[in-house]
Each structure stands twice: as structure tokens, then as C-alpha cells.
Ligand SMILES: CC(C)[C@H](C(=O)O)[C@@H](O)C(=O)O
């Protein structure tokens with residue numbers, strides 16, 4: 001029977017199947033961060049269990065870590081405790097750990113691929129919902145809960161429910177000024193925040209040939225915001241070229257052998273998906289969210305919707321609440337909304353290609369007076385590369401704060417946050433109430449759109465700005 005890529009990855013990792021459709025799945029790799037693992041280690045320790053295969057794990061602190069003054073002790077007591085605890089736990093269990101002062105430190109979903117820890121054909125788990133990111137490499141990657149992290153460390157396996165499959169077929173090229181973030185937002189708006197729940201999304205289609213790994217990661221990263229815990233792109237030459245030479249990727253003949261296997265990781269031509277969605281990239285516009293769910297996304301040329309016109313009463317209620325929280329009126333144009341803060345970073349848009357896209361807009365321009373703009377590279381290596389290529393200087397010259405790597409203002413756990421009532425154009429993935437700080441108002445955008453907001457002082461269509469490259 002013809003199989004999808006998801007089926008192949010699933011089948012090759014089943015240890016035992018159960019009658020209810022779930023299965024015990026072998027987990028090749030496990031990523032750890034400081035926020036979701038304290039109870040996992042506690043569970044191990046209270047039962048006297050050891051870590052089954054320490055080298056299958058990789059730990060890094062990212063959520064709570066400061067992005068300034070890294071040479072000093074962490075000032076926030078909670079962050080200091082969380083980070084120290086992770087360090088103690090991994091040392092005790094011999095788990096490879098990237099320390100805070102290491103250039104490789106960064107957001108788990110940035111450093112996994114960067115180090116070649118994430119590889120095609122593998123199963124990868126992490127106590128974090130955005131683990132879907134790693135599916136861009138053709139890995140079966142999924143977020144798990146804290147107790148499951150303990151189970152994975154002790155047994156190298158976890159029980160999962162098989163997902164239904166959804167094919168998202170992408171055709172055409174992205175127009176100038178439009179990025180994969182816009183595509184991701186559009187897709188979530190079309191599907192709804194729960195529209196893909198219970199599904200594994202596979203992105204297919206001619207458009208993928210024009211999308212680099214970083215763009216594919218942005219797409220897979222945001223699949224969870226449509227409810228899909230798993231997202232996939234079949235590995236191709238772009239994947240192979242990106243992984244060649246990565247520190248933890250196989251070397252020499254081993255790499256060639258791995259590539260031969262990776263080439264088998266694609267859906268069979270006759271394979272059936274439970275659902276198929278078509279997206280034409282050529283007509284896509286830059287998007288922005290107006291509400292408090294990632295599904296509240298519209299083209300920047302749009303206006304704030306009117307809940308009173310909504311035929312779904314529950315949605316109308318949610319939307320009205322969102323408008324109240326966001327301080328918006330129905331019918332208001334999105335282009336022109338003044339912003340106080342601009343954040344460029346996160347595991348969605350904190351990679352080199354994202355910084356480049358923003359820098360293209362920033363070059364020769366200045367951040368609008370009164371706007372606070374902050375750029376936080378996704379990893380120390382992204383930061384170093386951006387500095388080597390002169391991008392950091394573009395950000396600094398424009399008036400951006402240029403920080404050390406971490407989750408930062410994406411989740412505001414490290415003190416990088418916005419004030420109540422402040423409006424922020426953010427390249428992150430969630431715009432929930434309070435996500436970037438209590439009372440803060442988040443508008444999700446791509447990196448070029450964030451840069452455009454920074455220099456104009458308001459949400460605006462980046463296509464209206466002349467790019468001075
Ligand atoms: C803190 C962590 C568990 C959480 C997640 O699961 O995604 C965070 O990364 C987020 O983006 O909300």
C-alpha cells in the first residue's frame with residue numbers, strides 16, 4: 001500500500017502497537033530546555049531511574065535567560081534557579097549541555113538543526129510545542145509534556161497517537177516583500193487555530209524548491225498554531241546541502257549512506273492524505289494579526305473585522321474580547337496602527353535568513369522616534385554570523401538593540417517584555433493575551449514587515465517601502 005512520509009517515519013519507529021490506535025514510538029533524539037524539564041528530572045530521581053542513552057539528548061537554556069550582560073550572574077532569581085537546575089540535572093545524568101557562555105547557545109529549535117542534532121528520518125521529541133519546527137528536515141518531531149520528557153529520558157520511547165495526514169500543496173513563488181511567515185499566517189487563518197488538530201501536515205509542491213531550510217522551518221514551526229503537532233517537508237538537495245558539515249551530522253561515507261536513506265523519505269506518488277489544502281503563493285500579501293489568536297491574521301491591506309457581522313456567536317464573542325484587549329475598533333485599517341515596540345527574533349523568525357530579510361528594509365533607515373526596537377538572534381552562532389556579514393551593524397545603525405540569543409520577548413519569561421497597553425510588531429508565533437507582558441498587544445508579522453513597522457512607527461505594507469540594497 002502506498003504510504004505518506006508520515007506513515008513511513010511512524011512505521012519505522014513503532015516498538016509496539018496498541019488496540020486503541022496508539023503506539024509506543026522509539027525516540028531517536030530528545031532536546032531539553034530549562035522550563036519544561038524540572039519535573040521530568042524529579043520524576044526520574046524519585047524513582048531512582050537513570051537516563052537510558054544520555055548522548056541521545058541535548059540540553060540548552062533558552063526561555064528564561066537574559067539577552068544582556070551574559071557575563072554577569074542572572075539577576076532574576078527564578079531564571080537563575082531554573083537555569084542552574086537544568087545545569088545540575090544534566091550534569092548528574094551526563095546529558096550533553098550547551099552552557100550559557102557558549103557560542104552555540106540559543107533557542108532549542110534553532111540549535112538542534114544548526115548542530116546537525118536534528119536529522120531526516122529521525123524521531124525527535126522536546127517538551128515544547130514548537131518542536132514541529134524540526135519536521136522541516138523530514139524528521140518526525142513532536143512536542144511532549146514534562147512527564148513524557150522523563151519517560152523519554154528513562155526509556156527512549158513514548159506512547160503517541162497516530163495522526164491523520166494533511167497535505168498542504170504549495171504552488172507558485174512568493175512575491176517580492178512576502179515571506180513564509182505571511183504564508184504561515186495565511187494558512188492558520190484559513191485552517192483556524194484548531195483546524196489541523198489531530199493531523200500531521202506535510203508541505204508538498206513545486207514552491208518548496210524555492211524555499212530554503214530556514215523558510216521551511218518557519219512554516220513547520222507555525223503548524224502547531226493551526227493545531228498540528230507534526231509538520232513535515234520531505235528532505236531534498238536543499239536539506240542535504242544545509243546539513244553537510246554540521247557538527248553532529250554524519251561525516252564522509254557515513255554522510256553519503258545517510259543521504260541515500262534520506263532520499264527514500266518521501267511520500268509515495270499514490271499515497272492518500274486525509275485532507276488536502278492548496279495554496280497559491282503568487283497572490284499572497286504580507287500578513288499581520290489583529291487579535292489574540294494566530295488565526296486572527298489578515299493582509300496588511302485589510303481592516304479590523306466587525307464581530308457584530310459574524311454569523312458564529314462564539315467566534316463573535318471571542319473576537320469582541322480580542323478587539324477590546326487589543327484596543328481596536330471594527331473597520332479600522334491595519335496599515336497605520338502605531339506601534340511602541342518591535343521585536344525581531346524567536347524560533348519562528350530568529351535565523352540568519354530572517355535577520356537578512358529585516359536588514360534589507362533597515363539598511364539606510366532609522367527606527368522611528370519613540371519606537372523601541374530589539375533584535376534577538378535565535379542562537380549565538382546566528383548572532384556571530386550576522387555580525388560577520390555586517391547585518392548586526394545594519395540593525396545597530398538603524399537604532400535596534402542587538403542582543404544575545406534566547407526566546408526573549410517571544411514569551412517574556414526573561415524580563416524582556418512590553419508594558420501594559422503597548423503595541424508590538426513581533427516576528428514570534430503567539431499573540432495570546434499577556435504573551436509578551438501583562439496587557440501587552442502583539443501583532444504577529446514577518447521580519448520584513450517588522451522592520452517596516454520599526455522605521456515607519458506603524459504597521460505598514462513593506463511593499464510600499466523602497467528597498468535600498
Ligand atoms: C515554555 C514552553 C513549554 C512553551 C511551549 O511549549 O511552547 C513555550 O516555548 C511557548 O512557546 O509557549
Ligand code: SF4
Nearest residue numbers: 130346347407410411
Ligand atoms: S522562541 Fe518562543 S515559541 Fe520558540 S520556544 Fe521560545 S518561547 Fe517557545
